[in-house]
Amino acid sequence: MTVKMSTPVQLPRTQAQRSAETQMLLLDATIDTLIEVGYTRASTMEIVKRSGVSRGAQVHHYGSKTGLITAATKHLFIGFIDELEELALQVRCSDNHLEAFLDGTLEKFFHGRFFFASLELIIAARTDISLKNNLIPLIKEFHHRLDELWDRFFVSTDASPANVAILLNMTLCLLRGMAVQSVLREDPDYYTEIIDTWKTILLSFLTKREN
Template sequence: MKDTPKARPRREGPAQARSIATREKLVETALDTIFALGYRSASTPEVVARAGVSRGALLHHFPARSDLIVAAMEKLLGDGTEEIRATAAKVARQEVSLDEFVEFLWQLFSGRFFYLSLEFINEARTDADLRARMIPVVKDFHAALDGIWCEFEKQAEGAGEPTRTALNLTVCLVRGMGVQTVLKDDPAYFRRMLDVWKTILPQLLQGRDTLR
């Protein structure tokens, strides 16, 4: 009996590769446009002009503005999720200290990623369709954060929920500070709070009974 020949992997042709590249460019440009102008001002004509593609190319990939917006949101949160998972792996290998983890969160929640997230979150408050499409992606994002919590819990000798509470407090802190940066341009102010929290956090983890 002859062996069934294995199917050869399909190779992308030049046209398909160009189509994929165009789609990725439109998504990245949409994010750049939202970051520069805000959600409401990021019109499809503006995205097309910035991306340097035809309107037909846009409509081929994204028939409606909402399709482009959701793809951009998924790209943003997907990239953030991958970055968090990579950090969780470093925590597992004990390559990231608690101080470095706090710094990582601060960078994540005080830069482009966070400001773009705010644009989507604010719009989702009154847009039920966008909110429904965001929820599963946001769940993946928080699941990745939970992966970091689990690694710290292992290092804290099975501290469990108290450790998770302390780390969630850290996220709430840097998220609130990130919102403040919109109206308060004072890096020294935020640096002082981070330094103080870096002193408090190990004490919380060591005195876990206070968090029960």
């Protein structure tokens, strides 16, 4: 006897699911637009066009460009932190965990969406006070989560928690500065030499946290 396999019933999406999907399309399109054309040219009309959703849907969820940009920034920051947490878990058991973590972070800075989108936002926020005020709490939360991540996986060799946070922020400042410089100076060997030197310095101050 042949047994017929029943076809799973595809349930219709709920209103909440459709709304969440629309928001994700808008947020991802906003980030892509920032990267490709810059903040000034990233109009809501351009973002709507890239997202594939209606203008009405955009206005319903985000009534202004600043509101949309702010939500997209939060989405960008959360995604970047999640990627770093996943990276830290992946390299945690390796012998060269710190070096692997730095290499992975550098890769995400230079070749992911995070840096160039955030660069556009930083430049725009210098003169757009409304945008600046919206971004400040997001930046604080972003760095708070980074501090927690760093502390969870690494410990200072002199047992000073403060040093762990300082070293993390120094690393981010270094990577951010290199990324900015790379816009006008494309010289991989130059940056590799800097990173290798910084790894040596970090390895003398940090070790893996044993749980």
